[in-house]
Amino acid sequence: MKILLLEDDALLGESLQEYLEIEGYEVELVTLGEEVFDRTFETRYDLYIFDINVPDINGLEVFRELVEAEDRTPVIYISALTDIQTITRSFNLGAIDYLKKPFDPEELLLRIRHHLRPSETPRPEVLLRYGDLSFEPTTGKVTLDEEGESLYLGEIQGKILGMLLQRQGQLVPTEELLEVLERPNLNALRVMMAKLKKKLGIDITNVRAQGYLLEKI
Known part of the structure; x- marks a missing residue:
């Protein structure tokens, strides 16, 4: 100094x-x-x-x-x-x-x-990726393609997307996903998944009576 x-x-x-x-x-x-x-x-x-x-x-x-x-x-x-x-x-x-x-x-x-006194070095943002899509869990920012088109998810949608991205190719049990919702019920979860699929253009599979799956690319 x-x-x-x-x-x-x-x-x-x-x-x-x-x-x-x-x-x-x-x-x-x-x-x-x-x-x-x-x-x-x-x-x-x-x-x-x-x-x-x-x-x-x-x-x-x-x-x-x-x-x-x-x-x-x-x-x-x-x-x-x-x-x-x-x-x-x-x-x-x-x-x-x-x-x-x-x-x-x-x-x-x-x-x-x-x-x-030195300030704490901020932790680098953790990025979750899925093909051209990248997601910043702490901010809710989703970048959709290489050109940088982006949007922001709400807290609940962001948590659900994060769970799916962290376990790509693995079944995420329905019970775990319901715990994220403010008012847990199956219809609300189905609506949430439909919104994510439409908004992000990703294929989320509903495995009946078990959970949801994001196929690994």
């Missing part, structure tokens, strides 16, 4: 840089507001840590110009300014945190980890 640190106090800046690098972060230190623009033009960062009272352009104005340039990199402020107006302005600009000097470097590290 790359961090750009704007801090004009050389001793504090170098100490924070060394501490965060020991913790596994890549940190670039600048002391002037103008330097931020030069660095961000060349490099993409994961986080900005800005002091406010720095030479030439203060940290708030630097952030404001970055926001106007559509830079969405998160910012944590570290500052000796404790007045509510400055703190309010920083959050109004979009800062994710504000740490008042003096502070323990470990507190800064905890806040970085809190705000930038």
Whole structure:
């Protein structure tokens, strides 16, 4: 993770840089507001840590110009300014945190980890296929052909289709299918199957008194 640190106090800046690098972060230190623009033009960062009272352009104005340039990199402020107006302005600009000097470097590290902890990688969507047809169980989306024609099934139709697709070539017992229906009865199940056959153009076989079968392709 790359961090750009704007801090004009050389001793504090170098100490924070060394501490965060020991913790596994890549940190670039600048002391002037103008330097931020030069660095961000060349490099993409994961986080900005800005002091406010720095030479030439203060940290708030630097952030404001970055926001106007559509830079969405998160910012944590570290500052000796404790007045509510400055703190309010920083959050109004979009800062994710504000740490008042003096502070323990470990507190800064905890806040970085809190705000930038990796989000859980979403599980890839499971696709059930049947010839050119593909089905996404979690969304109910059915893609019917290679050209991408698609439609969406309701929750009950989706559950029934999923059961049939997962057991292609196998009999799905009537009792299991009835459990999916809000008001289980054989007529309602027959109607549901007829709708699926017509809507999707697939051949679902009714094995009398036993269940339904989707022939394996």
